[in-house]
Structure formats: C-alpha cells, structure tokens
Amino acid sequence: MRDLDRALADIVAIRSQIAVGTAFRGYGPATMAATGAVALVTAILQFWLLGDPTGEPLGFFLGWFVAATLSGLIIWIEMRARSRRHHSGLADAMIHQAIEQFLPAGVAGVLLAVVMWRFASEALWLLPGLWQILVSLGIFASVRSLPRSVAFAGAWYFISGFAVVVLASRTHMLSPWTMGLPFVIGQSVMAAILYFASGDNDVED
Numbered sequence: 001m002r003d004l005d006r007a008l009a010d011i012v013a014i015r016s017q018i019a020v021g022t023a024f025r026g027y028g029p030a031t032m033a034a035t036g037a038v039a040l041v042t043a044i045l046q047f048w049l050l051g052d053p054t055g056e057p058l059g060f061f062l063g064w065f066v067a068a069t070l071s072g073l074i075i076w077i078e079m080r081a082r083s084r085r086h087h088s089g090l091a092d093a094m095i096h097q098a099i100e101q102f103l104p105a106g107v108a109g110v111l112l113a114v115v116m117w118r119f120a121s122e123a124l125w126l127l128p129g130l131w132q133i134l135v136s137l138g139i140f141a142s143v144r145s146l147p148r149s150v151a152f153a154g155a156w157y158f159i160s161g162f163a164v165v166v167l168a169s170r171t172h173m174l175s176p177w178t179m180g181l182p183f184v185i186g187q188s189v190m191a192a193i194l195y196f197a198s199g200d201n202d203v204e205d
Contacts, residue, residue, distance in 0.1 A: 027075070027078075027079065027082075027098075027146070027190075027194055028078050028082055028194065029190075029191040029192070029194040029195035030078075030191070031074055031075055031078045031079075032187050032188075032190040032191035032194060033187065033188060033191040034071075034074055035071035035074060035075065035183075035187045036183065036184045036185075036186075036187030036188050036191065037184075038067050038070055038071050038074075039067060039071075039179070039180050039183035039184050039187065040180055040184045042063055042064060042066075042067040042176070042179075042180060043176040043177055043179065043180025043181065043184075044176075044180075045063070046059075046060065046063050046176035046180075047176050047177070050063075050176070053173070053174040053175060053176060054125070054172075054173045054174045057117075057121070057124050057174060060174050060176070061113065061117075061124075061127070063176075064179055079095060079098065080095065083095050097145060098142065098145070101138070101141045101142045101145070102138040102141065102142060104138075104141070105134045105135065105137045105138030105141065106134075106138065108134055109130075109131050109134045109135075112127070112130060112131075112134075113127060122172075124174070125168045125169075125171075125172045125173060125174055126165060126168070128164050128168070128174070128175075128178050128179045129160075129161045129162065129163075129164035129165035129168060129178070130161065130165070131161070131179075132157045132158075132160050132161030132164060132182055132183075132186075133157070133158060133161035133162065134161075135157045135161075135186070136154045136155070136156075136157035136158035136161060137154075137158075139151075139153055139154035139157065139190075140154045147193055147194065147197035149193045149197060150190065150193050150194075152189060152193065153186055153189045153190045153193060156182075156185065156186050156189055157182065157186050160182040160185075160186070161182075164178045164182065
C-alpha cells in the first residue's frame with residue numbers, strides 16, 4: 001500500500017512538472033473581452049446611479065466586487081471548458097497552476113480592501129490604483145505559462161495603477177471611471193494578445 005501511495009504521488013509530481021512546461025490555453029480572447037464589457041457596464045451604471053461615490057464607498061466597492069465576481073465566474077467556466085479541450089488529461093494540473101499563479105495577488109487585493117475599510121477608511125481612494133497594480137503583478141506571475149506578450153497587459157495595469165493613485169491624490173475622491181476605463185483597456189489588450197498569439201506561437205515550450 002505504501003508503494004502504491006508513493007507511485008501515485010510520483011505520478012502527480014510528474015504531471016505537475018509537465019504542466020509547468022506547457023503553455024496554458026485556458027484563457028480565451030472572447031472571455032477577456034467580455035470581462036472588459038462587464039467593467040464598462042459597471043462604470044456606466046455607477047456613473048448614473050451613484051451621485052457621490054466618495055460619499056457612498058460601500059455602494060462603489062460592492063458594485064466592483066460584484067463585477068469582479070461575475071468576471072471571475074465567466075473566466076472560470078471557459079477556463080475549465082478550454083482546458084478540457086486543449087489539455088485533456090493535464091487539465092486539472094494546468095488549472096491549478098493558473099490559479100496558483102494569480103491567487104496571491106487576488107487574496108492580497110481582498111485583504112487590502114478589508115484592512116483599509118476597517119482601519120484606514122480615509123484612504124479608500126487608494127484602492128482602485130492599488131488593485132490595478134496587484135492585477136499587473138498577477139499577470140506578470142502568469143507570463144511563464146502564457147504568451148510572453150501578455151507582459152504588455154501587465155505593464156498597462158502597472159502604469160495605470162500608479163497613474164490612478166497620482167490622479168486621485170489630488171482630490172481623494174472615488175470615480176467609476178478610474179476603475180472602469182483601465183480595466184476596459186487592459187482586458188481588451190489581453191483579448192487582442194490572446195487572439196493574435198493563439199496560445200501557440202508566442203509561448204516558451
């Protein structure tokens with residue numbers, strides 16, 4: 001029984017090593033474009049419905065939490081379907097690797113929001129820019145298993161994050177556009193990169 005357990009553990013380790021060296025094709029361009037559309041719709045709705053986002057931070061961040069959850073669900077559904085289609089037996093290992101690469105940035109974003117809400121609510125205007133910077137770090141962490149050109153999308157979020165922090169520092173106000181527009185552009189860039197790279201010719205084998 002011990003030998004069987006060891007053999008199964010070796011198989012899992014081998015599959016994980018193969019997954020590390022395989023280009024992940026679970027992200028689709030249409031899905032990335034759809035998440036950009038979610039960001040645009042969220043920004044428009046908040047522009048219409050929230051008269052003063054700074055005075056209603058709960059409504060502002062709740063709206064973006066719902067948008068992020070919906071976008072994550074859309075990505076998850078297609079990621080599973082595409083991974084089964086492109087990676088067959090390696091699908092679970094590839095999905096696990098993709099989640100593992102982006103998870104630290106995602107968890108940091110959630111915890112940062114909770115801590116700032118609880119202990120530094122006067123600095124909540126920093127969150128939109130900080131979230132974009134964390135997204136950029138998540139993308140950079142995923143570059144090794146995606147088309148190398150996704151680094152351009154990571155660079156966009158990195159630059160836009162700091163730009164949003166600088167702009168917001170003048171007024172300390174929340175705006176749906178400093179969240180919406182960077183994500184619309186960033187997700188559109190991701191969609192274009194995935195479309196033209198096709199997951200084949202721009203990744204390291």
